[in-house]
Amino acid sequence: MKEANEEAGAEPVSCHICHQEIPNAEALSVEGQEYLYYFCGQGCYEHWHQQNEPAPSVKRQ
Numbered sequence: 001m002k003e004a005n006e007e008a009g010a011e012p013v014s015c016h017i018c019h020q021e022i023p024n025a026e027a028l029s030v031e032g033q034e035y036l037y038y039f040c041g042q043g044c045y046e047h048w049h050q051q052n053e054p055a056p057s058v059k060r061q
């Protein structure tokens with residue numbers, strides 16, 4: 001069992017495409033209509049973007 005890490009930006013998230021775990025601070029995040037998607041990098045974001053148009057704005061954390 002993992003210990004919770006409450007430090008801002010240190011909480012791991014998993015990439016929406018490849019499911020790799022990445023630190024929240026390094027993830028690309030995209031706000032969907034009701035959900036926040038995380039991507040490990042531009043490649044996975046673009047893969048998702050091709051299947052989800054129009055894409056919401058992306059921001060780096």
Ligand SMILES: [Zn+2]
Nearest residue numbers: 015018040044
């Ligand atoms: Zn990925």
